[in-house]
Amino acid sequence: MSLKFLKKTFVELVGVDSPYGFEEPMIRHFKETIASYVDEVLETSRGNVFGIQHGKDDDAPTIALAAHMDQVGFVVFNINERGFIRFRKVGGASNRAIQGQQVRLVTEKGPVLGVIGVKPGHVTPPSETNIVPGIQEMYIDIGVWSREEAEEIGVRVGTPIVFNARPLELANDLITSPAVDDKTGLAVLIAVAKSLKEEAVPATIYYIGTVEEEGGLRGAAVALHDLDVDVAVAVDTAPSGWQPDINMKDIVYEVGKGPAIHLGEMGRKSTWIYHPRVRGWLIDSADAEGIPYQSSFQLGGTDASAMAQTRGGIPTTTVGIPRRYSHSPVETFDLKDMDNLVKILVAALRGLKPGFNLLRS
Structure with missing residues (x-):
């Protein structure tokens, strides 16, 4: 082949x-x-x-x-009044591989892009610098200003989520991809x-x-x-x-x-x-x-x-x-x-x- x-x-x-x-x-x-x-x-x-x-x-x-x-992926667990999304895992993605990643929410109206937020280093105390947050502390930003706006573009509790990455070819026939x-x-x-x-x-x-x-x-x-x-x-x-x-x-x-x-x-x-x-x-x-x-x-x-x-x-x-x-x-x-x-x-x-x-x- x-x-x-x-x-x-x-x-x-x-x-x-x-x-x-x-x-x-x-x-x-x-x-x-x-x-x-x-x-x-x-x-x-x-x-x-x-x-x-x-x-x-x-x-x-x-x-x-x-x-x-x-x-492996994620699912929308909650949407707060400002439109930020709490989510949970479906499958065993490592918490260390999640923060700061681009994601894609797979809605019935089409894909919605977002990012998994990261607390800025400027306000992170030394005691938290090397700690990986739990999934309950993480959230997704899709660029909206309210829960209603998120729902208008198709995001609901239960919406599935995947990493927004595509295959890349490295040297020697190696492929990197989700x-x-x-x-x-x-x-x-x-x-x-x-x-x-x-x-x-x-x-x-x-x-x-x-x-x-x-x-x-x-x-x-x-x-x-x-x-x-x-x-x-x-x-x-x-x-x-x-x-x-x-x-x-x-x-x-x-x-x-x-x-x-x-x-x-x-x-x-x-x-x-x-x-x-x-x-x-x-x-x-x-x-x-x-x-x-x-x-x-x-x-x-x-x-x-x-x-x-x-x-x-x-x-x-x-x-x-x-x-x-x-x-x-x-x-x-x-x-x-x-x-x-x-x-x-x-x-x-x-x-x-x-x-x-x-x-x-």
Whole structure:
């Protein structure tokens, strides 16, 4: 897959605002885009989208590749009499990445631009200089003089908000952008479907765009209930290290060294080891093709956590694209890592044939 196609697809996805809980524009966009490369497209009332490529062998396993359509963002919580807006997070944006940022309020009357206010240093006491305010103390200025004026241009309690930033290309095929998590994953699904469109592989493939991952994996929790799926792979991003403020003892993934094939999830309270057969299938496929990858643990959960607990327990793993500056407006990744993830998945799907052993014994 060309880097040009991947970049174009990603940029188009970033141009569609889809904060957690407000994914409708992306639902429409993903349906329209994936339809060009699959045999059938379905949408559930929950909002999950399924692009289906029917396999040529009924005895081959059926697989789901899932990427989430939502992005971290915010929502209007209150508008005061002067038109300043209090807001809350939808998803896990870091407070340190929020202050002073430009934002876009997605109203029914069109986008409204604003900035997240910053207390001037001239009046900030020394005791507060190095303190990051809580979200309850932050506010948005959209340039109006009253609550009524804000409401006249479409701003209401409940209006979704996203960072007002666009993708920029850095050196060495690195891209910096908001919503890298998980619009890179959606771009990978589209690229894999495009690669296999004219090729009748044995397995039936479901390309799934899920909703509401950032607030608790809610879309993935129900996505596979009514599907006869043998294997599931979540396609997401992975926090990376190798930058000045992150120690290798905390994160070992590095941008530009290949996509991540995770061994499992390592959270604050528990660790989950992914299904060894599924993980091994992806690693063997990458090794056979000489495609670079990295393998360690995902910090935090992905849609795989929810899909693995569907029905009788679906064998599941996660792959990801390493990115710096997680959940900020400047998440940064390498297009070559995305390309290599597409190559690994295409190679693995071509080899998914009847007799694929999922038993752990």
